[in-house]
Amino acid sequence: MVNSNNDQGVVQGQRQGKYGGGTSPLHWRGSVAILHKSFKGRFKPVRYGQCWVFAGVMSSCSSLLGCLGILTWVVSGRNLSVDKYMDSFGWTLEDLMEDSMWWNFHVWNESWFVRQDLGPAYNGWQVLDATPREESESVFRCGPASVTAIREGDAHLAHDSPSVFVEVNVDYITWLWNEDEARSVCPQTLSTEKIGRCLRTKAVGSDSCVDITSLYKYLEKERQMYSKTMKKLLRVKASGRRAQVHSVGSHGLWHDDLLEPANKPSITGKFKVLEPPMLGHDLRRVLCLANLASWVQWVQVTILYTHKTVAEILHESHAVKLGLEEDKNIPIAISYSQYKEDLTEDKKILLAAVYLVTKGEKLLVEKDITLEDFIAIKVLGPAAVGVEVMVVNPLSERVQDCMLMVEGSGLLQGQLSINVPSLQPQERASVQFNIIPSKSGPRQLQVDLVSSHFPDIKVFVIIYVATAKLWAMGGQEWRRCPLFSSCPPLCPSHMGARRSGFQSCFSFCPTL
Numbered sequence: 001m002v003n004s005n006n007d008q009g010v011v012q013g014q015r016q017g018k019y020g021g022g023t024s025p026l027h028w029r030g031s032v033a034i035l036h037k038s039f040k041g042r043f044k045p046v047r048y049g050q051c052w053v054f055a056g057v058m059s060s061c062s063s064l065l066g067c068l069g070i071l072t073w074v075v076s077g078r079n080l081s082v083d084k085y086m087d088s089f090g091w092t093l094e095d096l097m098e099d100s101m102w103w104n105f106h107v108w109n110e111s112w113f114v115r116q117d118l119g120p121a122y123n124g125w126q127v128l129d130a131t132p133r134e135e136s137e138s139v140f141r142c143g144p145a146s147v148t149a150i151r152e153g154d155a156h157l158a159h160d161s162p163s164v165f166v167e168v169n170v171d172y173i174t175w176l177w178n179e180d181e182a183r184s185v186c187p188q189t190l191s192t193e194k195i196g197r198c199l200r201t202k203a204v205g206s207d208s209c210v211d212i213t214s215l216y217k218y219l220e221k222e223r224q225m226y227s228k229t230m231k232k233l234l235r236v237k238a239s240g241r242r243a244q245v246h247s248v249g250s251h252g253l254w255h256d257d258l259l260e261p262a263n264k265p266s267i268t269g270k271f272k273v274l275e276p277p278m279l280g281h282d283l284r285r286v287l288c289l290a291n292l293a294s295w296v297q298w299v300q301v302t303i304l305y306t307h308k309t310v311a312e313i314l315h316e317s318h319a320v321k322l323g324l325e326e327d328k329n330i331p332i333a334i335s336y337s338q339y340k341e342d343l344t345e346d347k348k349i350l351l352a353a354v355y356l357v358t359k360g361e362k363l364l365v366e367k368d369i370t371l372e373d374f375i376a377i378k379v380l381g382p383a384a385v386g387v388e389v390m391v392v393n394p395l396s397e398r399v400q401d402c403m404l405m406v407e408g409s410g411l412l413q414g415q416l417s418i419n420v421p422s423l424q425p426q427e428r429a430s431v432q433f434n435i436i437p438s439k440s441g442p443r444q445l446q447v448d449l450v451s452s453h454f455p456d457i458k459v460f461v462i463i464y465v466a467t468a469k470l471w472a473m474g475g476q477e478w479r480r481c482p483l484f485s486s487c488p489p490l491c492p493s494h495m496g497a498r499r500s501g502f503q504s505c506f507s508f509c510p511t512l
Contacts, residue, residue, distance in 0.1 A: 022047025
């Protein structure tokens, strides 16, 4: 119903960053525009979507479930990835990762209902994932998988429990390709803590986040449960990620080895932040190397700045001598001019350092950098009368043709487009506009700063709209303007403000 892979659903997926003939998944500001486009296009699949788009559309469609008393919400999790392959220069080998999952985060839905097929022990929240990643019984779908079954390690149960279990539990393994005659790969790092962290959903009645990780796993005995479940999955002929687990074994790593962390290296390294990474600014980092051995070691360090396979931004190499148990820092700098042409919409840059120790030991250090941006919204005067948006040109060059795209359910009818004046380097500008709410209560106003010079900058604010009050005149009840307290009770411009159509008079209010 949501993805278009099998049944001509609402959204067509696209993961490769090529969005010709459609809209980038990052440019959608809500599911309303997607559903309208689907309707106007006679229900042809809307291009394009990724996990957060599929989950948002499914959440909107799940309003029908809400009418039936079935609760539904959106869940997000960080660092969903399995089996990453890199060469000795830090490049990601995409051809070896065709069947491997790779996201910095993933988004899915949960619904609450009874599981008569599995038994009462599995009633409650069920995972529904509309993102078309793999087939389940010849259909691109996932779920409903019981959250209780995932937590208890019962990943052998029907409806894609193995896939969901892997999404939130599997280990993250980095493999390093060796350019030798055997052309072998060897595991470099095995992280047991990168997957399935910070599983969150929106709190009921507020915009704060609720951590629900404990509903998916026992944090205090996570490794024991993982070992038990993975051994069970390797014995059971199940769909999902079983084939992926076998592919790891085909590279010479026994299945039981997947349950244990990698050997401790003689040298460690990590990236440290010197200053916040701001969009349009130069980036400054430090690679900290530490010799854990009691002897002197020479290290050849290769540092690569890239974004997966988009482009190589900078490539540099250093020879470092480390004394016994000595620490050394390698400064890292990358200018805006070096990365601006290859910056992708998610504003992420990958730092990778491969270091070769004199004894032949190879190690890899990675760091994802997300560039920060600045845009602020301020509500002026009474609730939702006026709005001020403060924008900043983050670049060191003049920017023009910027535009604010504004929308909000119950605040605006459709989408508002506002031209932003040309901005000099680092210049700030204030853009003010008025809105006429049609619904009271807390409403969300979304603002996107769109420019061809940098990826979209998004922000939102919650606006509390007062409820319209009733007042009497001539024996009839009239609605008083809920926004403009300066209007007198008998303001002539409000003569049309009957219950049946009070909104239309606001555009004639003299206080505007």
